[in-house]
Amino acid sequence: MECVICLESTSNSTKVFNCDHINYHLNCIKNVIVCPLCKVCKIANDNIINGRFVSRILVWHYNQILPASIYRSAKKLDCEIVIIKSLSERGPNDLIYHYP
Numbered sequence: 001m002e003c004v005i006c007l008e009s010t011s012n013s014t015k016v017f018n019c020d021h022i023n024y025h026l027n028c029i030k031n032v033i034v035c036p037l038c039k040v041c042k043i044a045n046d047n048i049i050n051g052r053f054v055s056r057i058l059v060w061h062y063n064q065i066l067p068a069s070i071y072r073s074a075k076k077l078d079c080e081i082v083i084i085k086s087l088s089e090r091g092p093n094d095l096i097y098h099y100p
Contacts, residue, residue, distance in 0.1 A: 003028055004036050014093060055093040057081045067099035 003010045004021075005028035012022050017035040024036065056079050059068050068081045081097075082089075090096065 005029065005032075054079055054095045055091060056095070058084045058090060058094050058096045060084065060098065064097065064099050068097040071097060 001010055001012075001023045002008060003012075003024045005024050008025070010023060010025050012025060014026060015022060016026070016029065019035050019038055021035050021037045029036065054077060057068050057072055057077070059065060059081060060083070062083060065081055065083070072079065072081065084090065
């Protein structure tokens with residue numbers, strides 16, 4: 001599959017827009033607010049870190065919420081922080097935050 005912006009090969013499978021189009025590099029659409037293919041789908045969120053869309057920040061223990069909140073603010077993310085008990089709760093766009 002090729003990126004619809006730069007026309008280079010991409011293997012992106014991350015859904016960023018409120019549609020099913022995924023044929024673009026995350027860096028190519030970082031500042032785009034509508035899907036380049038259907039033009040009507042607004043971006044679901046602007047939470048992109050290191051070329052990866054982040055929907056939630058996951059922590060293992062309640063004492064990690066404050067450091068994760070500081071990280072979220074520093075990275076200007078708009079996502080919830082969730083305490084998990086196992087990796088089975090992790091979604092494909094979740095970021096696991098661990099602060100010792």
